[in-house]
Amino acid sequence: MPEEKVKTVEEMREFLKEHERYNILNSWNRLTSFSRNVKLYRLQDVPESAYEFLCMDESFDGVNTIIENFHEEHPDYCIAFSGRFDGYLVLCREFSRQSIGDDLDSLEDEEVPELYQLVMDFDKVCQECVDDFLKFCRTHDAVEETIYVEKKVMVAKTKENVQ
Numbered sequence: 001m002p003e004e005k006v007k008t009v010e011e012m013r014e015f016l017k018e019h020e021r022y023n024i025l026n027s028w029n030r031l032t033s034f035s036r037n038v039k040l041y042r043l044q045d046v047p048e049s050a051y052e053f054l055c056m057d058e059s060f061d062g063v064n065t066i067i068e069n070f071h072e073e074h075p076d077y078c079i080a081f082s083g084r085f086d087g088y089l090v091l092c093r094e095f096s097r098q099s100i101g102d103d104l105d106s107l108e109d110e111e112v113p114e115l116y117q118l119v120m121d122f123d124k125v126c127q128e129c130v131d132d133f134l135k136f137c138r139t140h141d142a143v144e145e146t147i148y149v150e151k152k153v154m155v156a157k158t159k160e161n162v163q
Helices: 009-018 057-073 112-139
Strands: 021-023 032-037 077-082 088-093
Touching: 009 112, 032 112, 057 077, 057 112, 077 112, 088 112
Parallel strands: none
Antiparallel strands: 021 032, 032 088, 077 088
16 A cells, blocks of 8 residues: 655645534534545445345444444544434544534644544544445345244232132
């Protein structure tokens, strides 16, 4: 893989300004963060069965592991699904609802490379998540099965030896 050209602080700042963003929690609070649209219709080479896998927890086991690994490398940050149908991956600060990178012009030049690397790592992880989900879809079949669930319930029972 060819080595990436070293970017200037201004090139990094411009990359961060142009990066896709998504609202955190609600649009009215004006808090946004770096994001990636992962809706199936926006992706390429999506197997037809992919929509069936969206409601199966096991199809996201690999994705969740990838996201957990990101959090281990960047403990102050997490990646969360967001949007009405969880169609976005969003970079969030752990334990807070602060925006990330909303005011890039106020960042000191020394802070820009660190944020740039964080967002580059986020982008890489988002692509790994997409690739993992699509690989799962290509290597599995969605099969309907009937399952029976044992359930305990309370019922009234007549007492014995009651007069």
